[in-house]
Amino acid sequence: MIYNYTIGxxxxxxxxxxxYCVLLAYLFCxxxxxxxxxxxQHGTITRKGFWLDIFYVLFNDIIVYSIGLFGICAVTxxxxxxxxxxxxxxxxxVADITSWNPAIQILIMxxxxxxxxxxxxxxxxxxxxxxxxxxxxxxxxxxxxxxTRRFHFVEMFVFxxxxxxxxxxxxxxVVDYYLFQITVQNVWGFFxxxxxxxxxxxxxxxxxxxxxxxxxxxxxxxxxxxxxYASILNIWDIIFGFYYVPKDKTPIIGVPDQKNMxxxxxxxxxxxxxxxxxxxxxSEIDAQILEPNSKKKKQ
Ligand SMILES: [Zn+2]
Ligand SMILES: [Zn+2]
Numbered sequence: 001m002i003y004n005y006t007i008g009x010x011x012x013x014x015x016x017x018x019x020y021c022v023l024l025a026y027l028f029c030x031x032x033x034x035x036x037x038x039x040x041q042h043g044t045i046t047r048k049g050f051w052l053d054i055f056y057v058l059f060n061d062i063i064v065y066s067i068g069l070f071g072i073c074a075v076t077x078x079x080x081x082x083x084x085x086x087x088x089x090x091x092x093x094v095a096d097i098t099s100w101n102p103a104i105q106i107l108i109m110x111x112x113x114x115x116x117x118x119x120x121x122x123x124x125x126x127x128x129x130x131x132x133x134x135x136x137x138x139x140x141x142x143x144x145x146x147x148t149r150r151f152h153f154v155e156m157f158v159f160x161x162x163x164x165x166x167x168x169x170x171x172x173x174v175v176d177y178y179l180f181q182i183t184v185q186n187v188w189g190f191f192x193x194x195x196x197x198x199x200x201x202x203x204x205x206x207x208x209x210x211x212x213x214x215x216x217x218x219x220x221x222x223x224x225x226x227x228x229y230a231s232i233l234n235i236w237d238i239i240f241g242f243y244y245v246p247k248d249k250t251p252i253i254g255v256p257d258q259k260n261m262x263x264x265x266x267x268x269x270x271x272x273x274x275x276x277x278x279x280x281x282x283s284e285i286d287a288q289i290l291e292p293n294s295k296k297k298k299q
Contacts, residue, residue: 018182022061025187029145029194038197038210039250042142047195053146055265060149064156065182074174076161096171109180110232112166117185117231120159122242125226130158132272132281138217139261139268141254143210148189152272188232204245208232215244218251219258 033044042048080092097105124134137151160181167177192213200209208230215221216228227244230237237243255261262268275281 018179019061021183022186026057026145026190029190029196032196033144033194036196036198038195039142042144042195044144044195047142047144049140049142049150049263050144050146052263052265053140053144053150056149056151057146059265060151060153060156061182061186064153065178065186072157072161076164077168077174080165080168092165092168093171094169098171108170109167109172110184112170113163113180113185114230114232115236116163116166118229118233118236120163121229121231122226122240124155124159125229128282129276130155132275135255135261136268136271138255139258140217141258143193143195143214143217143253145190145194148186148193152268154272185231205234205238205243208234212243212245214253215246215251217253219254219256220252 030044037044044050077092081090084090084092097108100108124130133152133155137155140147140150164174164177167180168174172180188208192208192210194210196210198210200211203209204212208228212228212230212234216226218227221227221244227242228234228237229242234243262271272281
């Protein structure tokens with residue numbers, strides 16, 4: 001279903017077509033990076049990893065999201081139903097809000113998804129065997145709009161289907177979830193990774209901006225003390241104590257052992273599996289240096 005939808009829409013460009021909306025969102029952020037570059041020395045196109053990020057956009061947005069996500073969500077739903085069947089439950093739906101006022105539906109879906117993304121992101125940092133996959137996203141020297149899609153496909157195949165379950169519980173199909181995911185979260189990701197010289201002021205307390213997300217990518221903040229996990233609403237970080245945006249400082253982007261990280265798509269694809277099979281993913285050493293003026297947090 002999603003496959004046919006994808007191919008059909010890719011063949012017929014239109015402004016109300018989800019793939020072209022995503023493309024326009026990317027081009028908009030890309031234009032902003034050219035007009036308002038934050039770190040001029042990196043260059044919008046010449047920055048390290050730009051073309052690899054573009055490849056990840058194509059790979060993850062077209063192949064993984066369009067074809068893989070639908071299938072894996074359907075399988076996850078089936079597994080949940082089979083499991084719950086043991087207890088005599090044969091339908092995931094506990095409520096059906098699909099006939100409610102559209103504005104309220106959008107608000108509920110938005111809050112549900114954004115909070116679920118926040119929790120999933122926290123878990124990706126917290127557990128060694130998850131971090132080794134998510135580390136591919138953090139192993140970047142520079143950020144640009146397309147950096148948002150540099151992530152290992154396993155990361156998505158584990159969490160996106162789980163985030164779909166709450167959607168199924170309130171009456172939405174995989175297709176509804178998928179379109180919502182793409183038009184809201186995926187578009188926002190381009191913005192938060194943009195290399196643009198804008199101070200967002202009080203908005204940093206409300207929404208995830210390029211300023212707040214850059215600190216999430218800071219090399220010298222140990223990941224187990226990580227900060228700014230939010231996808232869109234920073235309120236989750238403020239509530240749970242992960243919000244961190246020091247004034248008048250710029251983070252150094254990357255991971256502590258950046259120089260040892262693979263730099264090609266294929267080597268990044270195999271990296272987490274190699275580390276897990278060799279048992280090295282558990283002994284990875286985090287940076288022990290916090291930002292000089294920051295308060296040391298408890299672990
Ligand atoms: Zn992260
Ligand atoms: Zn990121």
